[in-house]
Amino acid sequence: MNIILFGAPGAGKGTQAERLVSHRGLVQLSTGEMLRAAIAAGTDLGQRAKVIIDRGELVSDDIIVEMIAARIDDDCANGAILDGVPRTVSQAHALDKMLNSKKLALDYVIEIKVDKAALFARIENRAAETGGARSDDNADTLRKRLEVYYENTAPLLPYYADKGVLKSVDGMNSIDEVASQIDRILG
Numbered sequence: 485m486n487i488i489l490f491g492a493p494g495a496g497k498g499t500q501a502e503r504l505v506s507h508r509g510l511v512q513l514s515t516g517e518m519l520r521a522a523i524a525a526g527t528d529l530g531q532r533a534k535v536i537i538d539r540g541e542l543v544s545d546d547i548i549v550e551m552i553a554a555r556i557d558d559d560c561a562n563g564a565i566l567d568g569v570p571r572t573v574s575q576a577h578a579l580d581k582m583l584n585s586k587k588l589a590l591d592y593v594i595e596i597k598v599d600k601a602a603l604f605a606r607i608e609n610r611a612a613e614t615g616g617a618r619s620d621d622n623a624d625t626l627r628k629r630l631e632v633y634y635e636n637t638a639p640l641l642p643y644y645a646d647k648g649v650l651k652s653v654d655g656m657n658s659i660d661e662v663a664s665q666i667d668r669i670l671g
């Protein structure tokens with residue numbers, strides 16, 4: 485089973501993805517995590533990505549598509565949870581093409597809906613709890629990340645609704661309740 489967890493920064497995609505990994509044996513493909521790993525490792529790509537990430541902007545589609553393609557081939561035979569990708573219409577098209585070429589299906593796109601005000605509060609909490617481990621978890625960058633989400637990423641919702649794979653859960657609920665709603669969708 486291949487699913488996309490969809491939502492604004494701070495919606496809880498990573499939290500729910502981790503739970504699906506342990507309960508269903510799916511592999512989490514978080515492009516944000518992959519990029520942070522590249523930054524921590526000090527690779528060329530990491531150094532280029534850090535500047536963009538700290539501005540709250542999007543890394544180029546080519547880099548993202550390449551990173552995902554490599555992992556899908558590598559360790560996702562059981563299925564994957566895409567977390568934080570696709571984020572643009574062109575990434576969505578590239579993903580469709582890649583899955584088709586590998587005869588894989590996209591089973592569900594699960595949108596986790598959270599109010600804008602709650603997103604700010606959550607990211608502030610995350611920054612406090614993790615001691616600022618993510619350099620993009622601050623009010624200025626978050627404002628930009630949200631702007632980018634509503635402008636570039638949210639327009640993918642009708643695209644997936646038209647394909648008949650879009651489901652929504654209420655991300656204002658507790659983590660356990662959101663997890664139950666996702667379980668009911670996945671069956």
Ligand code: AMP
Pocket residue numbers: 493515516517519536537538540541542543544548567568569570571575620629
């Ligand atoms: P995330 O951990 O998903 O919130 O991603 C953190 C940052 O990494 C984003 O604000 C972007 O700068 C970059 N990033 C992660 N995933 C993508 C993607 N699919 N396309 C472009 N940029 C991405």
